[in-house]
Every structure is written in structure tokens, then in C-alpha cells.
Amino acid sequence: MTKKSKKIHKESGVSETIGYIILFGIMTTGIALVTLYGYPVLLNEQANANVKNMERNMIALQSDVKSLNFKNVPYRENTLQISGGVFKVEKFSTDTKYFKVINETGNYQLIPAASFPGNEFHPGQLLFISEKGDILVGLQNGAVVKREQGGSTMLSEPRWFIDSSGSDKILVLIFTQIDSDADYAKSGIGILQMSSEQPVEVSYLLSSASPIRIEYHDTESDYFSAWRNYFNTFSATTDSTVTIPSVKKVIMKFYKVKILGL
Amino acid sequence: MVNENGVLYTIEGVAAGVLMITTAYLVVSTTVMFTPGDSHIIDMQLEQLGNDVLASMDTPIRYGDPSPLELYITDNDSSGFSNHFLLYANTAAQPGFGRIKFNSTVYYRKDADVGSYHFSDSGDIMTGREHMVNVNRRVFVKDYTNPPPPGPDDRPQSVLLEVTLWRD
């Protein structure tokens, strides 16, 4: 009995109300702090994850396009989860982004006007625009490009190459155009269905080794620096134009990927 | 005092549970991504199989003979090719894989142009929406005895046999 009375005696010195208030205060502060700092971090993380997800998706799509182009698979489909933005198909005729290829000796346009009016190759693109609109991820002309905070980078390069193993320098340029019958745009889960069409192959054996200029035009300058940096791997350049010296043979293949559904 | 103890225990359990589930849900929903199914594995296996089958068929079984594949193309023997191809492609030690189906085309060079003709298939109607892979084999044809019109030139040549294959 003495123990119990001692216990009671001790408890009586503490105010339950004050303790409750202290505990409640700590809890409220904690919740407030988490809401204030934790949640935005989480949301930001979510937005990042969405963009990363889309980058991955675009690279997966690029490998599907490669299968269509280089492996001659007639049809491909890929399931995409698009969150935190919109995925859309920009078919080739509607954009202001295009490529030109010029033989500087005599200033000849090398992209055939018969298939591509004005000797301009408009690739079109598969485009993801993030919710706030500040990040673009595009599959354009066989490359995966990303625009962010005023600059752009190339996440995965197209298959262009120079072969100089023999006595002659051969430049191989592979172009991929996106075509579709309808304007598709999607958020959520979509199945992108693609089919390939017969490519156009053009090959020039130049009478003498000549400089070849490749130009990328982009009025919005969305992917300007991405292409400039890629062009730099061929020859030094400061803008989205590159001149590759002493090319003897130019081979260009123009693939067309048709989007059948999303 | 007894009552207080009890209430506290239950509330703690509920609170911990709610907290854990909410956190897990938030974390899972923000980070888990929908990854496109690993179709590449199927592609890789199917491509390897197709390449193997064509390479085996293009190996002469006896010294000095033409390969079976060369003979099928020379004679334009599409059913012979189909039987041979499907035997190699569908044999497996354990059942459980879908049957292989295919469609094949021969590409040949005629001067500066490239021509093609349909060669053989497994007799299945292709909807165009299958999950397909495409394999090819360069076949040396010494002499076309029965070239399909308009047809390749009559000369020893190397043609490209392309086979598109898919499973059931």
C-alpha cells in the first residue's frame, strides 16, 4: 500500500492539460513541417520521375523505330504510361523544324525535291510536354532530344556515320520521318502502334571529294543545342550547321514511320 | 487509468498502420513506373532462333553439295523450305512454347536496282499486328533453274532471304 500511495503522490505533481498541449503542439508543428517541406519535395520528385519515365519510354520507342528501320520489322507496338504531361504525335508537315543537306561545291541541294518539297526534310516528332510545359522530350529524326531550362541535350543519337576505312570518305545519313493519319495526343496509358513504309534511298558519288553541309533549322530553337552538339562529333561547329570536308560519297536513306494509333 | 492504457494501444496501432500505408502509397505512386514489358527478351530469343535455323539450313550436309537452302531457292521450292524451316524452328525438348510462324521474301540485285519476290510462308494469315522479328541470310545461288518472274538475272549471285517470324 505504501508503494501505491507513493505513486499517486508523484503523479499529482504533473498537469495533464499542459502535457497534452505540449504533445499536441509538437505534433502540429511536425505535421506543418512535413506539409511545408516534405510534400513539395515529394511532388517534385514525382515530376522528375515522370520525366525520367518518359525519357526511358522515348529510348524504348527509339529502339522500336530502329527495329522498323534497320531490321525491317513491318509492325511494332509499345505500351506507354504517360503521366505528368501529354504525349503527342507531331507529323512531319506541320512543324518548323527541318534539315537540309548541301554539297558546297556548286551549292547543290542533296535532299531530293521530288520526295521532299523545297529540298527540306521535315522529320516531325513524337513529343512529350511536361505539365508545366517547361520540359520537352522528343523522338525526332531517330534521336531522343530533351529541352529544359532554355537548353537542349541529345539523350540518344541517330545512326549517322562517316566511313573512311577505304580511300574514299563515305557519309551515311539516315533520316526518319513521323507520319500519321490523325493528330494523336494522350495522357495516361496508351499503346503506340507503328508501321514502317518503304524507305527512299539516295546515293551520290561525287566527282571529286567535296565539303558537305548539313543544316538544322528550328525556329523555336527547341533542340538547337542538341543538334549542334551532335554535329560537333562530325566536325567543329558553333551553330546548328556543320560542314564535313572532302566527302566522296553521300548515302541518304529516308525512312518513314507511320503511327497507326495511340 | 486502465481505460487510458487500452485506448492508447489501439490508437497507436491504427496510427502506425495509417502512417505506414500512406507513406508506402505515396512513395510507391511517385516512383514506380510502368515499364514497357521486356519484349526484347522474346525478340532476342526469336532472332537467335531464326538466324540459327537459316544458318543451319545454309550449311551443306555433305562436302561439295549445295546447301539445302540454296536448293530450295534455286528450285523455288517453297513447301520444301517451309517444312524444313518449321521442323528446325519448332523442335523443342519440352512443349509449352507457341508454334513458330513465318513469311519470307527473297531480295535480289538486278543491275542497279533491287527486286524481290515472295518466297515461302507457313500458311498463316498475317494480320500485320503480330509481335514479329525479321532475320535474314545471304544465300549463294549458283544457277536459278526456275526463277519466278519478272525474276532475277540468270547468273551466279547472292540473294538476301528475309524471314519474318512470330509465335502463336
Add this chain to the structure above:
Amino acid sequence: MGLIISVSIFLLAIIVNQSMLVGQTTSESVLDFPKAEIQDIRNEVFRYRSAEVDPDPIQADIETLTLYRKSALVDISNTSERLTIHYNNGVTYYHEVIQI
């Protein structure tokens, strides 16, 4: 307890998040590497060499068809003492010189 689990899940989530950046799978790399193409071209070269026919039109066949269907450059040169096989598809570069 809940806190510990939440924190550990969060850490795991970060790891998962990092692993997601690895886009390329092994099978994709296998598919990208044109092993079968190169073996096929080599085999074809040996085949027509042993058949003792004029090699030039057949080399043109292989080069044209590979460029047309596969967008890859092939260059074969075939002399009595040396055989050169060159293949380039922009990603994989293969060059073989065989002294006969």
C-alpha cells in the same frame, strides 16, 4: 517502427529510381550487335570463293542488298592472296583481313 519502415522504403525507392535510369537491357544490347550479319557475310564470302565464280558481281550483290535492306556499308575485296571484309552500320565496325 512505422517511421523506420517508411524511411527504409523511401531509401529503397530512391535505389529503384536510380535503377530506372538504366534504360538499356542486356537483350537489347544483344539485339543491337550484328553478330549474325557478320557471320552471314563471312560465310557467304567463303561460299562464293570456293565456288570459283567471278566474285565481282556477287560482291556487288552483297554490298547493294546490305545497304538497301540493312542500311549498313559492306566492302569486300578479294584478291588471290588477301581477302578483306569490311562492315559498318554506324554502331558496329568490323574489319577483317585474311591472308590466304
Add this chain to the structure above:
Amino acid sequence: MWIEKFHYWVFHHTDDSGQLSIDFVVGLSIFMIAFIIVSTMSAGLLVGLQSKTIDYDAVAYRTGVILAEDPGEIDETVGVAYIAPDRYAWDLIYPDYYPAYHEANMMRMGLAMPRYYYDIPSQIVMSHKTEQFFDPSKYERDFYKDKIIFGDYPYNYYITITPLDGGQSKSVGDPVPQKQQTGYIKRVVMVKHPANVTLNVFDTTGLANGEMTVSFNFYNLSSRTPGFMVYPSLERSIINLTNFSTPTTITSVKACSPTCEDTQPTTPTIWIKKPNGEVWRAYQISPLGMALSVENGTLIEVDPGYLSKRYFPNLGPVDKIDVKMVFSDPTLGGEKDFSYVQEVSFNESFHQPNLTAAVLEAWVW
């Protein structure tokens, strides 16, 4: 005093404990349910990370490539070159003769033809290698893991070969689990079989003296394209003896390069296989006091790896090794040149069987 204590104990404990445990159970069970849900979720969270099936498939692919396209490899720097002719010849080290070298120095067990020539077709495997590989008495289960599967993770495997000419399929490994994801690869290969020759032992010229000499002429045997060439030093060679008109016995088999000596007492060696299924070593037949009776269809089989520089150190690349058989009947025998062309009498010609197709499959989990 003790009553007071007892009363205190009863009072306090009966008072709290009943209610406490019920509340505790409720709280704990809610917690446990939530915990289980969360742990299930977190297990799912890791699925993308481990991606084991991708790994299994990649490992299966690698195993398939090693088996179908790689001749295998042994470490020749530690004296194995002394045993076997070259670095591809993992299949030519015989465990009963060199047990220590056998396992320690083998690096990979590929089934493909050795790459001696640039134009060896990529799809051809050798039949004695597959026999050896799929022989359950030859290697330990874990040995395969080291030599064809690789990796630190202890993978399980099942590898099988199914001949398409109606032969028996063979396998190594554990049964494939039905309820688990496994990596899988299927390869189609062509199998090169051992060369054989059917010899007429009766000599019409009467100059035989009961001796028959079969020459393995290395130069003559290397005239074909590599895929169809016979490699007497690497492959099994089979000599089929026919046309015994009277019952006879064989008294000795010797190998000569150029001097004749007894064949090896251990593998690799030369075997005498009788049609009734009896198998004898060719090593010193007569000292055992029982000259071996032979009849039509008796096979003389030379093990792969025996007719090589290891056992015949004076051998050059274009030389020959003779196998000399002595019969008790003097009307038998003759000179037989083992090559592709019919240089010898009685229309005996060397025969390389056709290549046959086989399906090679590997499961890894």
C-alpha cells in the same frame, strides 16, 4: 503480512492485465496487418530492381553461345600443351590419365569445331564433344556451372540436345521447375560425326602376310574445306573390318610413326569393338594369352586426341601415322591409305557421314 502481499498482487494484476492484453492484441493486430500490407508492397517495389528473369535469359544466352559457337578453351600455360595439342582441346584431356590437369585447367567447354581455319562454319559442333559433354559419369554437376554458366550467383541449369535425325536426346542438369521463371535459349546446330572406313581385310594379291596397315595421311586428309575435313588427331576414327572368310584372330594392334609401338594402356587409345558388344583395349592383346577372335563388323576405334603430337612426338603436320593390325591368318591384310581418294584397292573409300541437325536448349534459373 503474506496475506497483505498476496492481496496486493491479486488486486493489481487482476485489475490491469485482462484489459491490457485485449487492447494490446487489437493494437498489435492492426499494426501487423498494416505491416504485412506495407511489406507486400515493398516486395513489389523491388521487382523492377532485381529483374532476375532478364539476368537468367542473358545467362542462358551466354551459355548457348558458348556451347554452339565456342570450341572451348584450356589453359595451355601450365603444362597442358604437353598433354593436348592446343588450347581448344578441352575434350582431349583424359581424366584417367591426367586427373589433376583435367579439371583445374579447363576454362570453357564449348562444343563447336576448333578454329584452326578462318573459314570454319560457325554452326558446326563435334559429335564426340557432345557425347563427352552429356555423359553423366564424366563431370560433376557443379563443374558445368564453372565451365559454361559462370557468374557468382549459383545458377541452376538444364541443358539438352535433341538430334533431328531421330537419335536419342541427351541432357545434363536438374529438372526445369514448372512454377518458376527460367531463362531460356534455343540454338540449332549441325553435328559433325566421326569419319569411318569399311575395309576389306581379305587380300587377293596374296602378299598380305597377315598384316594390315592403315595410314592416316594427314596431308591427304586436309584437302577439303574445313567444315568437312577429317581431323584424325581431334576426332574419333572408326575402321570397320569386313570380309573375314574364315574364323580368325587378331594378335596385335600397333601404332607406327614411324617405328611401331604398343598402343596406350590408358585412354586415349585404340579399341577393338566386337559386333556382340564386347570392347577390348588394343594394348598388348597377345601377352594376355588370348589372341582376340574377330569377325565381320569388328570395329577398330581410335580415341580423339590419340593420333597427336603428344603421343607421337616425331609427328609433323603433313606426316602420317600408321595403325598396323596383325592377324593370325596370313591371307588377310594389305596397305590401306586413309584419305579421301580411292587410292587403295577393293574400292574402299573414306567416308565422312553427313552433317545432321540438332536442337540445343538451355534453361537457367
